[in-house]
Amino acid sequence: MDKKEDSIFDLIEGLTPVAPYQLAEFEQAMNDEVIPAIVRVVEERRLLAVESRNRQLKC
Amino acid sequence: MYTWISLRSSADLSQLASLIPSEYSPGVVAQNLASNLSNAVKAVLIERNYVDKDYRSTYYNFYAKKGQRYRADCVRLHFFDETVAFDENALQLRCSDTRLQDHYFGYMILRPTGIATIGRSILSPDVRKGASGFIITAPHKVHLLGYQLFVEGFPSMDQHIDISVCAHAACWSILRHYSERYNVYREFLTHDITMMAQQFNPGGLVPSKGLQVSHAERIFQEAGTFPVHVARDINKPNDLAFYRQMIAYVESRFPLFAAMHIRGHAVAIVGFEWRTPSTFGLPGLRYAWDEVKSLSVVDDSQLPYLSVSTQAGSTAYCALDIDAFIVALPEKIFYPADAVDRLAPALFKLGSVVGLPKQDETIIRYFITTGSALRRFARDRESEFDPKLLQTIMTLPFAQFVWVVEFATEAQWAVGQIAARAVIDATASLREVMPLWLLHSRTEALVFDRQTVNLNLSTGIRALKLVGMEQTAFTRMEQNLRTTQTK
Numbered sequence: 257m258d259k260k261e262d263s264i265f266d267l268i269e270g271l272t273p274v275a276p277y278q279l280a281e282f283e284q285a286m287n288d289e290v291i292p293a294i295v296r297v298v299e300e301r302r303l304l305a306v307e308s309r310n311r312q313l314k315c
Numbered sequence: 316m317y318t319w320i321s322l323r324s325s326a327d328l329s330q331l332a333s334l335i336p337s338e339y340s341p342g343v344v345a346q347n348l349a350s351n352l353s354n355a356v357k358a359v360l361i362e363r364n365y366v367d368k369d370y371r372s373t374y375y376n377f378y379a380k381k382g383q384r385y386r387a388d389c390v391r392l393h394f395f396d397e398t399v400a401f402d403e404n405a406l407q408l409r410c411s412d413t414r415l416q417d418h419y420f421g422y423m424i425l426r427p428t429g430i431a432t433i434g435r436s437i438l439s440p441d442v443r444k445g446a447s448g449f450i451i452t453a454p455h456k457v458h459l460l461g462y463q464l465f466v467e468g469f470p471s472m473d474q475h476i477d478i479s480v481c482a483h484a485a486c487w488s489i490l491r492h493y494s495e496r497y498n499v500y501r502e503f504l505t506h507d508i509t510m511m512a513q514q515f516n517p518g519g520l521v522p523s524k525g526l527q528v529s530h531a532e533r534i535f536q537e538a539g540t541f542p543v544h545v546a547r548d549i550n551k552p553n554d555l556a557f558y559r560q561m562i563a564y565v566e567s568r569f570p571l572f573a574a575m576h577i578r579g580h581a582v583a584i585v586g587f588e589w590r591t592p593s594t595f596g597l598p599g600l601r602y603a604w605d606e607v608k609s610l611s612v613v614d615d616s617q618l619p620y621l622s623v624s625t626q627a628g629s630t631a632y633c634a635l636d637i638d639a640f641i642v643a644l645p646e647k648i649f650y651p652a653d654a655v656d657r658l659a660p661a662l663f664k665l666g667s668v669v670g671l672p673k674q675d676e677t678i679i680r681y682f683i684t685t686g687s688a689l690r691r692f693a694r695d696r697e698s699e700f701d702p703k704l705l706q707t708i709m710t711l712p713f714a715q716f717v718w719v720v721e722f723a724t725e726a727q728w729a730v731g732q733i734a735a736r737a738v739i740d741a742t743a744s745l746r747e748v749m750p751l752w753l754l755h756s757r758t759e760a761l762v763f764d765r766q767t768v769n770l771n772l773s774t775g776i777r778a779l780k781l782v783g784m785e786q787t788a789f790t791r792m793e794q795n796l797r798t799t800q801t802k
Contacts, residue, residue: 264764267710270703271762271777274668279772282664286748290661294654294745297556301545301653308546308639309532311576313482314525 318361319401325349334361339390339425340432351618353442355802356420357397365391369435370426372504377478386427393459394420406460421466431473437466438619440799446620448588449796450611451570453496467797469585471619482526482581483508484615486534489570489583500539511537531572532641540643549576552635559604560652564642567683568794572641575632586611592729603680610634648716650743655681659720662737670756672724672734681720686713692792699789701781704755707762711752716741721791731791757784
């Protein structure tokens with residue numbers, strides 16, 4: 257049986273747990289706003305790149 | 316074969332016209348040099364019969380096939396300061412301190428093509444009038460008269476007009492920089508670049524009909540890079556996220572292929588200059604782009620390191636005319652700059668945990684670096700870090716590339732310091748809630764366990780109380796672009 261790997265946290269001194277409520281606001285913002293915005297803007301960039309690809313450069 | 320010209324003033328460059336055959340257009344070149352090189356250049360050594368690999372690639376594949384007879388060889392001009400002298404009998408270069416290297420400003424090759432004769436050139440930004448700020452450079456080896464010299468610069472050349480256009484020249488410049496800077500990339504000659512743009516050999520003059528951005532993308536892909544093409548709506552020059560990521564890549568030492576469709580023109584962006592830091596307490600969240608005064612570009616119609624303002628002004632074009640760019644990335648940068656641009660301000664939601672400055676008093680800067688470079692940066696500045704934070708940075712199993720986001724107040728920005736730093740996994744997926752390795756200020760850090768997929772928010776994040784960093788210089792991580800030292 258494989259030896260269980262140490263958690264990365266076991267290798268760093270002084271770490272303490274974080275209360276979930278301290279992360280809740282960030283998590284909610286990521287799920288509700290930031291990730292949908294990222295997905296949308298990446299798709300918009302892809303479409304803009306499609307348009308840009310055919311433009312001619314000559315001078 | 317060698318002729319030395321001492322320059323009392325730039326007007327003496329006109330001697331080139333009588334010393335170099337007309338097919339190299341020495342008169343036009345002399346005027347260009349007189350207008351655009353600084354007075355620190357006090358001597359030019361003309362090296363005739365120079366075999367230039369880039370010109371030869373076009374000679375073998377194009378010029379030799381023409382009815383008009385073209386020379387096979389080039390002329391190379393070398394630029395020196397006032398301390399260097401040339402002994403024509405001994406063919407020796409002499410300088411008082413025997414450090415010839417320190418008095419050499421680079422070279423320019425002239426092609427025997429009659430028009431657009433400036434070929435492969437590596438010039439020091441220090442002697443380019445108007446050049447300033449930080450420039451992406453690599454050391455280029457030069458063999459001359461048995462001396463081995465190096466010049467720090469970015470490659471440039473005029474387009475050939477008949478077989479290559481501005482976009483070819485921009486691709487060539489970037490790829491030549493890559494082959495000199497990174498040993499993982501091979502060297503591509505001018506003719507290679509024109510062929511890589513097409514699926515088949517178009518023959519004859521077809522490349523001069525122009526290039527589409529997709530062709531430039533293909534050139535970078537063929538060269539073994541992973542090109543990312545970022546465009547904005549050409550009718551929306553106020554797409555600031557576009558410019559923010561543009562400067563992020565340049566700060567990350569990636570030269571950019573930049574397109575200006577309104578002008579049908581392409582250049583390579585190779586540097587930038589910060590504006591004088593504001594001390595007025597400007598309100599609102601700002602980004603590094605807001606602090607940029609100008610970009611430095613390699614434009615095939617000018618000598619390199621042309622300074623291009625971020626605002627419309629008296630120059631032919633400005634940074635706002637750029638509406639698309641290609642960044643030739645290495646593999647393993649999956650998390651796009653657009654995602655970092657959206658994620659960075661969201662990190663203020665963790666401000667109460669970590670201790671970030673007020674959002675509307677902060678300047679955000681983000682860039683790509685390697686985990687190794689981040690560790691080296693921290694090691695070189697051990698005194699700035701709590702030893703536990705240093706241990707964390709040395710221990711976290713970073714992927715090869717990371718995005719770094721720095722948060723600084725206006726006052727900190729002015730002195731090159733920051734308040735906090737986030738380290739984002741460049742291999743993260745778009746939909747990750749916590750794509751971070753580390754977020755830390757001077758007093759607190761959050762450490763993220765990325766050893767398992769689907770981070771458990773209860774067990775996968777730990778806090779670290781930092782001590783002794785409140786008063787240390789908490790330095791902005793510069794990326795080793797070369798600082799121009801105007802001479």
